[in-house]
Amino acid sequence: MSKFEDIKLLRVNYLRGPNIWTYRSVLETWLDLGKLEDFPSNKLPGCNDRLVAMLPALTEHHCGVGERGGFLQRLTEGTWCGHVLEHVVIELLNLAGMPTGFGQTRSTSQHGLYRMVFRARDEQVARTALEHGHRLLMAAINDEPFDVPAAVEKIREQVDDSYFGPSTAAIVAAATDRRIPHIRLNDGNLVQLGHGARQRRIWTAETDRTSAIAENIACDKDLTKTLLKSCGVPVPEGQLVKSPAEAWEAAQDIGLPVVVKPSDGNHGRGVVLDLRTQADVEAAYTLAEQHGSEVIVEQYIRGEEHRLLVVGGKVVAAARGETAWVTGDGRLTVNELIDAQINSDPRRGDNEDFPLARLKAAEDGAILSDLQRQGLMPASVPGAGRKVLIQRNGNVAIDCTDHVHPEVDHVVSLAARVVGLDIAGVDLVCEDISKPLAAQGGALVEVNAGPGLLMHLKPAEGTPRPVGRSIVDHLFAEHETGRIPIVGVAGSRDTATIARLVAWLIHLSGRHVGLACREGLWLGSRRVERGDCVRWEAGQRVLMNREVTAAVFENTPELILRDGLAYDRCQVGMVTDMDGVEALAHYDLREPEQMTKVLRTQIDVVLGDGAGVLNAADARVAELAELCDGEVVFYAAEDNAAAAAAIAEHREKGGRAVLVRNDRIVFATGLTKTIGPSVSAACSHARLGAHALVAAVAAAWAFGISPELIAAGIETYSPEA
Known part of the structure; x- marks a missing residue:
């Protein structure tokens, strides 16, 4: 059989926020299978066997079958190459140390054209995995050689270059477990946890509570010892x-x-x-x-070196070092003995993924010094049976947290407080960490700012410690999520006008509001950018601002398809309509019914204690109510039969709604009603239509603003403000 031409990657797009596929960031790729559209996996002789030989762990993929071996079953029965590529890329990411399980592949309206997505924590890592997965699949199809280890190493190198270091990744993962959002602020490890005025920042294991003075003190070893000694802390x-x-x-x-x-x-x-x-x-x-x-x-203090991690005044982890030795055999040099007896340990490596570092005698002055004192050099050949000291108190990676004596805990915590560090790595030397220091002549030798966490996350021996969670708990109280209330207005009908009026009403409630819509970007009362700001980047600018205590975003269907939402969850999510499919052919949306999948994204991200605000006059919008995790508030500016029926049923269940009766806005909760301002007067004053007015009122009410303040806010609103 002649070789198949490569699957074409027509369009590759990184969706950073919640999107039509999932809540999380994904890489979306449009694939043209070409002739392979007529050749599912069961019609490609030998391909399945070659694929599994290259990636044996594909046997673990459940796929839609829901159990181990599910994907192999799909391969045997016959599945299309877009779906196969999805699993190949996912497996390469797993092998490279960035595990993921989410992926989907869907056909489009065009023959042989598919949309394939997979979970992508980092765009560059995802693109690298896609590139190598594409090559691997074509090699399997065409029975050509492919170097899987080399491909995995390339992806792993991209992970090292692009993704968080292990300490930062552990803190971010712990924040995610607590539903605290994060924003990466640079290409390195500077990360914002939370949004707006409720945010905290970390830079590896330093926080925005880490004092610059304390950090400078810690860098001055002599000053540190002087301060510690004055407080009764034992120091050499x-x-x-x-x-x-x-x-x-x-x-x-x-x-x-x-x-x-x-x-x-x-x-x-x-x-x-x-x-x-x-x-x-x-x-x-x-x-x-x-x-x-x-x-x-x-x-010189006798004993083993220990590193204790102090977070918020408490010791949360401890690790012990050990001396590294080799034994001569009369044949191998010191360098060769180090490689054979020490560096061969699988726990050792040259990057931060390994709990122990590889030892390189020629590059380490301390190792060279110890060798010279033993009359040796790296190229020397020790006699058979001779023990050679290679490193003193290195490899501080043996967990001993459960053995720390209370007196040692107290002294170490005191040292961190004396220096002034909220997070500190305190080094001490003693023979037995389970006994008081004074009795054994132990002493603290250093207090370090920005300590590494890997020794506690992946100890060479002992129990890993949840130090990332300890740091997150230090920054955020148990009930805090780091979130500010967010309102998202999705659709195409009056959305900019609604967003501006909602922002005004929230502003009157005493909050500093950030607003991003097609008319610009506002921080408080200042418009800092003109023009269309319905962009992911503009939304991030709002959420990064330390003064913002509430935010309002206009979200178009195209934004959701192109970027994803700028936030992961919101307090209030509104959908106004399902119009505009005609302008979205580029995204393979051709039928009005397809808009539901796009705009449901806004309702999917409503928090459990939040509210979805839906236009009851549009039956397809009203049907989104069943997807909302929070309360549902209906609104209707028109008194049509469909809206009346939906609102009546909703009110019978005790639900809230905003409607119009006799030219007055009505706030309804169950069977009770509160009469609001005149619609015609308000529309005339604020120069907006009835739909925009009623929708904005519903969103503000759902946000928690009282009908009285809403009425006063409408009277003072000006589109030019």
């Missing part, structure tokens, strides 16, 4: 020195053995322990000088 005696000769003099004053380290270094760089001779001390000074602005000589 030490001196700042300015030359190798001063270092040796200080070592003699303090008493051997000593430690030499940079005063403002980090990650243990330039630190050499257990120094006993003048030559070793002077050599260690030269090394430490390369890693900091000043050098400290301090008392």
Whole structure:
């Protein structure tokens, strides 16, 4: 059989917010199968076997069958290549360490053309996975070689380049578990948790509560020790020195053995322990000088190094280090022994996905120093049976949280408070963490800002600790979600006018309102951008503003199809109509009935304690009521039979509605009514139509604004404001 031409990727679009597929971000790809439209998987000889040989874990995919092996069953029965590509991409992402389970593939109105989507936490990672998944599938179809490990490595490299580091990812995941939204503020690890005035910010394991003064104190090791000592925290005696000769003099004053380290270094760089001779001390000074602005000589504390994580004044995790040794065999060099006996441990690697780092003697001054004191170099060959010290107190990745003595907990928490850090990694050395420090001569040696969390998330030994959750709980009280109330107005009829009037009414209730609509972007009473701002980026600008306490967004069907909503959930979600399908042929929408799937997105994201506001005069809009997690408020500016019947039934069940009777707005709750302002007078004053007026009133009432304030707000509203 001749080879098939590649499946064509006609359009690739990243949907950042809730969309017609799911609540979360996805990569949507339009596929042209070409001749493969006539060849489902059961008509491609050998393809299924080749595919499973390349990706054995496809056997775990449930697919629509709902059980393990479901996707293989679909392959055997015959499924189209767009669906196969979906599963190939998902599996590549799983192998690259960014697991996902969501994907869908749907045919379009055009022969051989499909829309395929899959969950995408990061756009560039998703595009890379799509590229390699596409190549893999074509190789399987055409019986060509394909390097799966190389493809997975390329995707993994993109994950490392584009996605959060492990510490940030753990905090964001914990926030997501608590239904706290997040916005990434740069290409790195600066993240906003929550929206508007209720937001908090993190940068890896630092927060907007982390004091700059405290961070500078922590960077100055000598100042840190002085402050800790003044509060009764045990610290090793030490001196700042300015030359190798001063270092040796200080070592003699303090008493051997000593430690030499940079005063403002980090990650243990330039630190050499257990120094006993003048030559070793002077050599260690030269090394430490390369890693900091000043050098400290301090008392050597016997024992193992420990790292305790303090969050909000409490110790939430602890890890212990251990000394790394190799044993000579008379044949291999020190470097070769390190690779064979230490770096071969599968827990070791060169990136943050591994709990332990690979040791490289030639690149680590502290390792070189210890080797030299043993009369060795990296290329030396130790005799058979000789034990060689490679690293002292490295690999702080053995969980010991449950063994921390209460007195140690108190001293460590005190140290973090003395320095002033809300999140701190406190290093101490002692022989037994389950005993008080004073009794064993233990001491705190460093207090670090922005500590790494990986050793607690993925310890080499012991129980992983939920430190991401601890940080989120530190930033947000138990009842807090970081959310500001959001109103979304979706449809095509009067939506900009409705959004502006709703924003005005909320403003009168005392809130600082952000508004994004086709007439511009407002922050409070200031219009900061003119023109069409029905864009995902404009919505994010509103949600990032620290002064905004409520937000209103106009959402068109095209926005939902092109970008997704700018927010994940809302307090009030309105749908005005199902019109406008004629302008959406580019998205393969051709029938009015298809608009329901698009505009239901706005109702799908209404919070359980929120409200969906629906136009009862449009039967298709009114039917969305059953999809709303929150309360439903109907409105009708027209007194037609369909609207009257829907509202009557809704009121019989105790529901709320806004309608018009005898030219007056009526606020109805069950069988009770409150008469509002004149429709004709209000429309004349505010220069808007009856539909826009009634819809805005319904949204404001659903938001929680009283009928009296709504009436006063309409009287003071001006479109030019």
